[in-house]
Amino acid sequence: xxxxxxxxxxxxxxxxxxxxxxxEIKISDKIxxxxxxxxxxxxxDVVKHFIHLSQMNYGVDTGIYPxxxxxxxxxxxxxxxxxxxxxxxxxxxxxxxxxxxxxxxIMHNLEEALCKITGMDAFSLQPIAGAHGEFTxxxxxxxxxxxxxxxxxxxxxxxxxxxxxxxxxxxxxxxxVEIPSKDGRVDIDALRSALxxxxxxxxxxxxxxxxxxxxxxxxxxxxxxxxxxxLYYDGANLNAIMGKARPGDMGFDIVHLxxxxxxxxxxxxxxxxxxxxxxxxxxxxxxxxxxxVKEGETYHFDYSSRHSIGKxxxxxxxxxxxxxxxxxILMKGSDGLKEATERAVLNSNYLMSKVVGKHYTLPFGGSxxxxxxxxxxxxxxxxxxxxxxxxxLLDYGLHPPTIYFPLIVEEAMMIEPTESESMDALDKxxxxxxxxxxxxxxxxxxxxxNAPIGRVDEALAARNPVLKWGDF
Amino acid sequence: MTEVRDNLLYTxxxxxxxxxxxxxxxxxxxxxxxxLTDVVYVELPNVGDKFSxxxxxxxxxxxxxxxxxxxxxxGEVVEVNGKLDDEPELINNSPYDDxxxxxxxxxxxxxxEKLLTPSDYExxxx
Numbered sequence: 400x401x402x403x404x405x406x407x408x409x410x411x412x413x414x415x416x417x418x419x420x421x422x423e424i425k426i427s428d429k430i431x432x433x434x435x436x437x438x439x440x441x442x443x444d445v446v447k448h449f450i451h452l453s454q455m456n457y458g459v460d461t462g463i464y465p466x467x468x469x470x471x472x473x474x475x476x477x478x479x480x481x482x483x484x485x486x487x488x489x490x491x492x493x494x495x496x497x498x499x500x501x502x503x504x505i506m507h508n509l510e511e512a513l514c515k516i517t518g519m520d521a522f523s524l525q526p527i528a529g530a531h532g533e534f535t536x537x538x539x540x541x542x543x544x545x546x547x548x549x550x551x552x553x554x555x556x557x558x559x560x561x562x563x564x565x566x567x568x569x570x571x572x573x574x575x576v577e578i579p580s581k582d583g584r585v586d587i588d589a590l591r592s593a594l595x596x597x598x599x600x601x602x603x604x605x606x607x608x609x610x611x612x613x614x615x616x617x618x619x620x621x622x623x624x625x626x627x628x629x630l631y632y633d634g635a636n637l638n639a640i641m642g643k644a645r646p647g648d649m650g651f652d653i654v655h656l657x658x659x660x661x662x663x664x665x666x667x668x669x670x671x672x673x674x675x676x677x678x679x680x681x682x683x684x685x686x687x688x689x690x691x692v693k694e695g696e697t698y699h700f701d702y703s704s705r706h707s708i709g710k711x712x713x714x715x716x717x718x719x720x721x722x723x724x725x726x727x728i729l730m731k732g733s734d735g736l737k738e739a740t741e742r743a744v745l746n747s748n749y750l751m752s753k754v755v756g757k758h759y760t761l762p763f764g765g766s767x768x769x770x771x772x773x774x775x776x777x778x779x780x781x782x783x784x785x786x787x788x789x790x791x792l793l794d795y796g797l798h799p800p801t802i803y804f805p806l807i808v809e810e811a812m813m814i815e816p817t818e819s820e821s822m823d824a825l826d827k828x829x830x831x832x833x834x835x836x837x838x839x840x841x842x843x844x845x846x847x848x849n850a851p852i853g854r855v856d857e858a859l860a861a862r863n864p865v866l867k868w869g870d871f
Numbered sequence: 872m873t874e875v876r877d878n879l880l881y882t883x884x885x886x887x888x889x890x891x892x893x894x895x896x897x898x899x900x901x902x903x904x905x906x907l908t909d910v911v912y913v914e915l916p917n918v919g920d921k922f923s924x925x926x927x928x929x930x931x932x933x934x935x936x937x938x939x940x941x942x943x944x945x946g947e948v949v950e951v952n953g954k955l956d957d958e959p960e961l962i963n964n965s966p967y968d969d970x971x972x973x974x975x976x977x978x979x980x981x982x983x984e985k986l987l988t989p990s991d992y993e994x995x996x997x
Contacts, residue, residue, distance in 0.1 A: 562937075858934055
């Protein structure tokens with residue numbers, strides 16, 4: 400049976416309260432304006448605390464992590480080594496550009512590689528998260544229409560869209576129009592009737608969040624173009640097509656990528672990420688500045704575009720993440736990227752074939768790309784919901800899938816095993832999911848019983864969030 | 872067991888309507904609250920706001936998702952259930968009574984005829 404490390408680990412300030420203060424933080428009263436609420440603990444206590452927490456943790460290094468749409472693939476350790484090189488750690492963003500030519504070269508080469516992978520003409524590496532990339536893309540959409548003297552107000556999204564899509568469009572000042580799906584894909588008739596001269600863009604994930612490839616994408620892009628709108632590619636699911644098919648060839652005008660997902664840089668717990676945005680040539684002038692440009696054999700930052708939407712982050716983006724992604728691309732090569740994609744899709748379909756059955760049903764038939772969504776609604780008769788299955792998986796030492804998304808599937812469980820997992824790991828996952836479906840309902844409803852923290856009261860946490868410790 | 876009350880009218884999108892003198896009280900059904908799971912936040916309209924049938928009139932956020940609530944009839948909001956600000960869980964515990972959302976003075980009472988009867992709504996849930 401799986402056993403997780405289980406310490407009754409207090410917060411740092413609680414540890415401090417328990418013992419005599421053995422370390423004093425010495426800061427002169429002259430520069431200290433307020434009482435400092437920092438715990439004063441010895442190095443030994445702090446190290447013990449964080450090691451205990453890390454032992455109670457679960458990550459991609461611990462085991463399978465099939466969180467749908469998050470692409471929690473294994474992060475090769477070589478990438479960490481590269482990013483920890485002195486040459487990277489000791490540079491400063493305010494250094495003169497003549498002294499960081501190597502770093503600029505890496506950024507320039509990464510932009511070129513991403514252009515090749517996506518079929519776009521130019522990239523900006525500035526956005527530091529996927530949703531940040533979407534927001535940047537939406538600002539470019541707005542700048543494009545404004546430069547044509549048009550004030551288009553609407554952005555269309557399908558009802559299977561990632562929640563960040565409508566949020567990013569709203570943040571950029573657009574009204575969001577949601578269209579229904581038909582058999583798990585974009586309903587072209589619904590799209591056609593939603594499109595108008597007021598449409599600024601259509602945001603689409605391909606394959607979509609059900610893991611289904613939008614096979615009518617060329618027709619979709621034709622319809623979008625017909626009304627003068629732009630087609631936006633949410634790159635969250637690029638791991639299904641990387642090296643095999645290119646958004647640029649499908650008619651997308653703008654893409655954002657999640658380097659931290661598709662290109663194997665560690666993420667989770669809120670970062671760090673990188674959400675580069677790529678565009679077709681006619682939109683290049685709107686990209687954030689500075690751009691990294693090559694003149695002769697030297698590289699420099701170019702701030703000259705008058706049409707640019709401006710800066711979207713401090714300095715030049717999350718450089719260590721960019722570097723890791725570039726190292727990943729070089730390590731894999733174009734054949735390796737293709738192979739990763741093929742394996743990700745194979746793993747997903749293999750696991751799906753083992754999971755789908757009388758307990759978990761597959762809405763909309765057919766095969767899937769890199770992820771699949773099953774419904775756990777058959778278990779409701781026994782009083783078990785998707786949430787309960789997810790919690791019970793923790794008792795077996797397995798990370799649960801994404802649940803209750805996309806919203807168009809009842810009791811959704813969205814599973815993305817990625818290319819990293821072996822056949823054994825996939826077999827075990829399917830076996831445990833099916834065992835849980837037949838376990839005592841009470842046991843499943845009360846899970847986890849084997850983890851350091853039991854069932855968390857999510858409603859209380861959302862209604863009354865406590866986001867700090869101490870008296871800050 | 873999902874409760875459907877005999878004295879109410881319903882919409883396809885799982886709102887209920889209670890006819891009172893000159894106004895209607897609206898809320899979401901037992902089926903809707905069960906599917907949303909624990910409600911953690913409710914965004915209500917303001918008194919005086921005017922809506923057409925089908926407009927987004929409120930937003931209900933649960934631990935699972937954020938859902939729009941649509942005006943079942945056209946009219947002006949004359950009262951809202953302010954208790955939901957502090958106790959959003961009333962929607963789960965008492966969807967048809969204490970968890971009501973708003974009261975609307977209708978523009979056109981004939982709109983009521985287009986709503987689902989309790990038996991229509993029950994059929995829809997089957």
